[in-house]
Amino acid sequence: MKRLVSAAIMAAMDKDTIEIFGLPGRILMETAGRESGRIIFENFPLRKMSVLVLCGTGNNGGDGWVAARYLLGWNTDIHVLLAGSAEKLSPESRINKSLYEKAGGRVFMAEDEAALKNLEQKLFKADLFVDALFGIGLDRPVQGFYAKLMETVTESGIPVVSLDIPSGIHADTGAIQGMALKASHTITFGFAKPGLLLEPGRSHSGTIHVVDIGIPGIISQKYPCSLEQVTEKWAAAQLPERSAASHKGHFGHILLVGGAPATRGAAVLAATAALRSGCGLISLAVPESSLPLPGMLPEIMVQGLNGNAKGFCKKAAESLIPMLEGKSLAAAGPGMGTGKTAAAILRILLESSLPLVLDADALNLLALHGELMDLLSRKKEACVLTPHPGEMARLCGMSVQAVQEDRISAASNFALEKGCHLLLKGASTVAATPDGICRIITKGNPGMATGGSGDVLCGILAGLMAQGKAADTAAPLAAFLHGMAADHLAEKQGPQGYLPSEVAAVLPEIFKIITTGSQWKP
Numbered sequence: 001m002k003r004l005v006s007a008a009i010m011a012a013m014d015k016d017t018i019e020i021f022g023l024p025g026r027i028l029m030e031t032a033g034r035e036s037g038r039i040i041f042e043n044f045p046l047r048k049m050s051v052l053v054l055c056g057t058g059n060n061g062g063d064g065w066v067a068a069r070y071l072l073g074w075n076t077d078i079h080v081l082l083a084g085s086a087e088k089l090s091p092e093s094r095i096n097k098s099l100y101e102k103a104g105g106r107v108f109m110a111e112d113e114a115a116l117k118n119l120e121q122k123l124f125k126a127d128l129f130v131d132a133l134f135g136i137g138l139d140r141p142v143q144g145f146y147a148k149l150m151e152t153v154t155e156s157g158i159p160v161v162s163l164d165i166p167s168g169i170h171a172d173t174g175a176i177q178g179m180a181l182k183a184s185h186t187i188t189f190g191f192a193k194p195g196l197l198l199e200p201g202r203s204h205s206g207t208i209h210v211v212d213i214g215i216p217g218i219i220s221q222k223y224p225c226s227l228e229q230v231t232e233k234w235a236a237a238q239l240p241e242r243s244a245a246s247h248k249g250h251f252g253h254i255l256l257v258g259g260a261p262a263t264r265g266a267a268v269l270a271a272t273a274a275l276r277s278g279c280g281l282i283s284l285a286v287p288e289s290s291l292p293l294p295g296m297l298p299e300i301m302v303q304g305l306n307g308n309a310k311g312f313c314k315k316a317a318e319s320l321i322p323m324l325e326g327k328s329l330a331a332a333g334p335g336m337g338t339g340k341t342a343a344a345i346l347r348i349l350l351e352s353s354l355p356l357v358l359d360a361d362a363l364n365l366l367a368l369h370g371e372l373m374d375l376l377s378r379k380k381e382a383c384v385l386t387p388h389p390g391e392m393a394r395l396c397g398m399s400v401q402a403v404q405e406d407r408i409s410a411a412s413n414f415a416l417e418k419g420c421h422l423l424l425k426g427a428s429t430v431a432a433t434p435d436g437i438c439r440i441i442t443k444g445n446p447g448m449a450t451g452g453s454g455d456v457l458c459g460i461l462a463g464l465m466a467q468g469k470a471a472d473t474a475a476p477l478a479a480f481l482h483g484m485a486a487d488h489l490a491e492k493q494g495p496q497g498y499l500p501s502e503v504a505a506v507l508p509e510i511f512k513i514i515t516t517g518s519q520w521k522p
């Protein structure tokens, strides 16, 4: 896993490093700026380019002055625009502005739109902008003069490299605060911030370079690590072991409930994905009115319960009870329907001693019935919910927009409050645990936005838990494998049009790539 740090904790680490550990802030800034200059120098043909560094008045700007001084020293054609009043310069910025000028650096000043207008001709001769306007100190939406400046930068189409975070992007949520610059590279200090991995922040950040600026372990470890990015190295180490002497009994038996007639394929997709993930056995419980199931694998055992054209009915719930026997866990929801009997079935599963994976209609039933939500909160065994933003909105009683504006808080608050695990699907899936840990999965692509994709993820997750993976590992691992498989197909076949069933089918190849070292890189 790669540690991620919120703006507040990064600022606290910065402060402790200076005040407790005794490393002066100027040294941190000198390191941040020099490393930024080096990375820019290594990634752009600066001999043929003119560079304009846009410095705000805070310490993000300070990093910009230092980077400019080094680039100047490496014979780059460089200017700096101080955007804002010189009176407002932070102490470290003021020092570094004067060092840059002493080294012969050229400065433009603008603190209002009129001054900006007069400079436009000069400014926009640049071939590259370095964005040192705002970093983790951004605390309100960008407007006025800064908005005009950023709008002009964006309209110029000139490439941007952002220091610490693209200006205008919220460090913790990735939301755009008023407006934001779009960078081809972001050079971030200390630790990556979650806002660089969450949309729209992720697509504004470009290639992310994490720079060690000397925050010592004794300071960073003072703060509990609650935010991480899932890495392929971590995933490889988590894959279920399969010893030579193993047999199917070692890899669990899943009970999967769903598949109402109009959506019976969902249950088949989930069951297929569970088998492709390596579970030992899977028993599918569907309404008898859904039989025969399309595309059924002979490996899937299936039981028809009382059902009608809409889904489960009559004695289906009570006839499910004997099927709980001997199972490792139950997964419910894919095409399950939200009728009265489906609710009764979910109640039985929540009251059972089986760990659960709840997806799709099972989540809608939780949102519809408060007493089922109470059963979820009281359940002792692991429960993993896998909502997309719409289902999350219904579960939390929020708007989809509010969920998407702060995905980590939405997922983490629900998981903490209900004592469950939660995978909030979407670009950069968030895996939240009931003890406050959040992992971000950046694998995956828009080609996954198609019916059936969630059913496959549900199956992969159930398959991993059936093999004994604990929920706090199985959830991020399932999302990682699912996204990696989809990326593999997008790379081999094209960015869209591949099918969720094909994502399940390519899982064995993904296991091979991960365990034998990736020959394939997107």
Ligand SMILES: NC(=O)C1=CN([C@@H]2O[C@H](COP(=O)(O)OP(=O)(O)OC[C@H]3O[C@@H](n4cnc5c(N)ncnc54)[C@H](O)[C@@H]3O)[C@@H](O)[C@H]2O)[C@H](O)CC1
Pocket: 010, 011, 013, 014, 028, 029, 032, 056, 057, 058, 059, 060, 061, 062, 063, 090, 133, 134, 135, 136, 137, 138, 139, 140, 141, 142, 143, 146, 163, 164, 165, 189, 190, 213
């Ligand atoms: N993380 C580290 O270890 C280091 C970080 N450094 C750099 O310092 C910035 C954070 O600097 P700070 O002075 O706190 O704030 P910013 O420079 O990000 O913001 C400047 C200033 O702007 C004001 N402001 C906030 N929002 C707005 C707005 N919408 N419009 C106008 N003005 C706004 C606010 O008062 C801010 O203070 C960090 O990102 C790193 O780049 C250290 O230099 C190196 C170590």
Ligand SMILES: [K+]
Pocket: 060, 131, 132, 133, 134, 135, 162, 163, 164, 165, 166, 167
């Ligand atoms: K910035």
